[in-house]
Amino acid sequence: MTSLAQVGMGTTLAGVALPSPVLTASGCSAAGRELAPYLDVAELGAVVTKSVMLRPRSGRATPRMAETPSGMLNSIGLQGPGIEAFLEHDLPWLAARAARAVVSIAGGSVEEFVQLAGRLVGAPGVALLEVNISCPNVASRGQVFACDPRAAADVIAAVKDAADVPVLAKLSPDVTDIVTIAAACVQAGADGLSMINTLLGMAIDTDTLRPILAGITGGLSGPAIRPVAVRCVWQVHAALPEVPILGMGGIMTGLDALQFLLAGASAVSVGTAVFHDPSAPARVARELRDALADRGIPGVADVVGLAHRDGRR
């Protein structure tokens, strides 16, 4: 047993020191403000903001979600106010509360990503950029950047050039070999990797006999996908042990978070769990601290990737 107060919850993600390894997940906590009644955003490792694009976006038609067993499908379509409104309203709110922001950016072309990264240079409170490459590449008939190592690398290299903070590439699990994509992103300069984004899924309404989502397919998230997410983190950490990983996918509890750390993540994002429990990111951090204390583990740094090694330290 380690006493609770002694557990070192600090972690380093892509060179950035964070007071807690538990962050929010992009698209699951907006820009943090709505969580204020349920937790203290400054105590989180960071707030990962909803992917922002250059221009305001309406998002898709509704229905935008379907509940599935231990998961959900979403097809929001990256609704958002665009980078200018984000810089004016969202970042200052976080900065005023001394919360760290990991800003997720999304674009349909390398140029859009670069412009976004450029606009964020010098913005207050930005700890890292998370590059959401699970976006269709307009230049290649909508093929998702994250599904092609070259396209992924092009985006990352360009963002890296433009950014003044470390850059995480957010990977999609919907690929034959995630290690190849991960390696391409690292080669292109990514300081770390976020994984995983949602799995492509769909559900059909057995009354209307039509797809439930207006967008037909959507992204599957929640505990249902956790085994896939842990596997991706495991595989990439095994292949690229030096590369920092922000792990996510179905984390509901502190023990779930611990699985990701053991698999090789230096920090984790809590996404869909927030819909179930708005205090989830804070609760997961507490539970993780308790779990480390129970196991006599001094701190987060001691478990990162541990399951690859001997097990019991």
Added chain:
Amino acid sequence: MTSLAQVGMGTTLAGVALPSPVLTASGCSAAGRELAPYLDVAELGAVVTKSVMLRPRSGRATPRMAETPSGMLNSIGLQGPGIEAFLEHDLPWLAARAARAVVSIAGGSVEEFVQLAGRLVGAPGVALLEVNISCPNVASRGQVFACDPRAAADVIAAVKDAADVPVLAKLSPDVTDIVTIAAACVQAGADGLSMINTLLGMAIDTDTLRPILAGITGGLSGPAIRPVAVRCVWQVHAALPEVPILGMGGIMTGLDALQFLLAGASAVSVGTAVFHDPSAPARVARELRDALADRGIPGVADVVGLAHRDGRR
């Protein structure tokens, strides 16, 4: 409302007429015998047998399974007695009960698949072959056949040559573009497609701090993966509307089965649900018949792929 007795439950899968669209799934009902206390195997569309290989196989060390939210991981390692014992003990049992067998075959090389198909020529009660190409290809350092269109096509073309019954190619969802693999298999002569096999996943024991499965990674199945499975069936049916599909992945109820038919499957396999409820394949068929009757739908044939069209017929 259609009366229950009027609902046409017959279906045709790759040219083979089946009395019911509900089958078992490979590896989830052995060769059918153990289900006898819970259902009548002859009333099923068919029994899809555990993938058989040429030689007896021990399977992997234990633990071989882990429960996950609305799913499970397995890492059995294709334990089985080999094709000779299968021909001697398993097929005759099914044939004696007038049950149809879809025989799943697995190999580490094209040659092994061909030999298996050859041994099955003329065997009693074999309605179809299901070719489990989610196997590591010994010749290409363990890359799974189903992850490479050329390797997949090579196996299917060779099996097609050797077999005397229609051939289904069983696809893995762990690919960037399942339509490409599907098209390659069809081009190579597959009479139909089975989808999906399990997703690669893993889980870590937060007490031992090591992977739960002796095999480290395993196959994720159950309702958790249903949205991915429905999506795969939908995508392939959209691209290749003439190709018969045996759909599977997380089917627990008649309405789940209906989703697969609506997405484009002509029949479905019930896998992991059997572990939850050994009578599941029979129950799913009953519930499906009731659901069709409630909706005033004359029969299974009327809903196959319907969600791609106007919805309400």
Added chain:
Amino acid sequence: MTVPSQVRARLVGSEPVGAYHLLTLDAPAVAAGAGPGQFVAVAVGGPGSAMLLRRAFALYTADPATGLVQVVVAEHRPGTAWLVHSPVGTELDLVGPLGRPFPLPAAAGTAVLVAGGYGSAPMFDLARRLRERGSAVHLVLGAATGERLFGADEAPHVADTVTVTTDDGSTGRRGLVTDGLTALVEDTAADVLYACGPMAMLRAVGEIAAAYAVPCHVAVEEAMACGIGVCMTCVLPVIGADGRSRMVRSCTEGPVFEASRVRWKDVGTLPADVVGADAMGGHR
């Protein structure tokens, strides 16, 4: 606006009322400061549940004195089935009060309240508050069948007149809730309308209000994943003060909207003139 709380609330009462279940929960933090039209979001299924998303229910009562809140639940599919079959004593995880309540008029006047099915739940507290402020209240309750009316017995205690309609005529007048509404609005010289119920009904009420140039506040019901404003699933096209339409969250900016602002016929579509529709590519 009240800050919502997340609480573990004990189920202290659960009783069938017609086709519905009336659940009473001990939740002082939620009861304090809740207004009519606000809702609560309840986690369902207990530990080990495969259902991740909360279910939303309009507050029927919220009594700061006793700390009790009540909701009226229609058993629909697994989540609501679990709720209505939960034994008294079950601890529920509750978030609320959420959303914006029905706005009360600055001056006393005449209000017509229209409700369909369990949509009547928020109307009783609304009626009481309107009458406390000196307004006359005319309440119209409708449902498919008599079983699906909620609160018909209570209605005379909170309203000056009560009109009851059912589609099948089993209780009250046969027909739609909106059938006699034009006459009622005219006869009572209503100066504000409130409505809660199915979308088609809200739209019809809105149209009548528009015809008489009377403000009309409606509580919509869109599928919600989070209920707290972070997920963007619950949107509908709403015309802003600047005249431009946006996809607006019904959980935080609603569920109560001014009916004339809602683009009823475009709900479930993406109108080309909505802000940011031009930027939509194939992104999910």
Added chain:
Amino acid sequence: MTVPSQVRARLVGSEPVGAYHLLTLDAPAVAAGAGPGQFVAVAVGGPGSAMLLRRAFALYTADPATGLVQVVVAEHRPGTAWLVHSPVGTELDLVGPLGRPFPLPAAAGTAVLVAGGYGSAPMFDLARRLRERGSAVHLVLGAATGERLFGADEAPHVADTVTVTTDDGSTGRRGLVTDGLTALVEDTAADVLYACGPMAMLRAVGEIAAAYAVPCHVAVEEAMACGIGVCMTCVLPVIGADGRSRMVRSCTEGPVFEASRVRWKDVGTLPADVVGADAMGGHR
């Protein structure tokens, strides 16, 4: 062998007994013809549960006359937690009796029964049956603590002698259940041993039996996904009549095995000489 049934069984009793819960279920089809060492598999979590797999429990009693069966459940993680907190009246989905029971000797003799923790559950029925056939029964019960002993009070009614041990000495003799076993086997001139409990205990009992060349039947506990023989998750390396080892299903070919057949030190590994181990590539 009895054909197993799948039934909806009403939970008619649920009571804490020491560290365990004793559940009584109304399941005539399961009770009929069940033998000691057989088990039942119970679906957990109710409708909408995220837990797919059944939980296995050895039968403690199975009375064809009343149609009741009983199991002794240790609350462990979510599935067993759900079970022990299910109110009386809950309908459980039960499959059983599953597996092979302890074999009874052809002739009367002297049997030593050894149980660890809830592993004693099947021993009472076994003891009664052995005594019915004229055997002398010596029962050894052990557990970590007194709380974790099950059935110490009942033991004297079914056995000629009872020995109780706990690791912490809180009840009976301090030590392991196997500590005095050699002496007991010698003193009673046991001609058969039966054991149920943790793997390490079964192995130790098996070694003592081997030393005295006495047959020894043990009930193992391997994680099971299906319980009915279709999934191949519950295997362990067992030496067959032909002297060759195979990965054998403990749900259908067990859970009772002759101790000398089990390759204890290889459980959880894949010994190279097991049939078919040579054919293993990287397949999953």
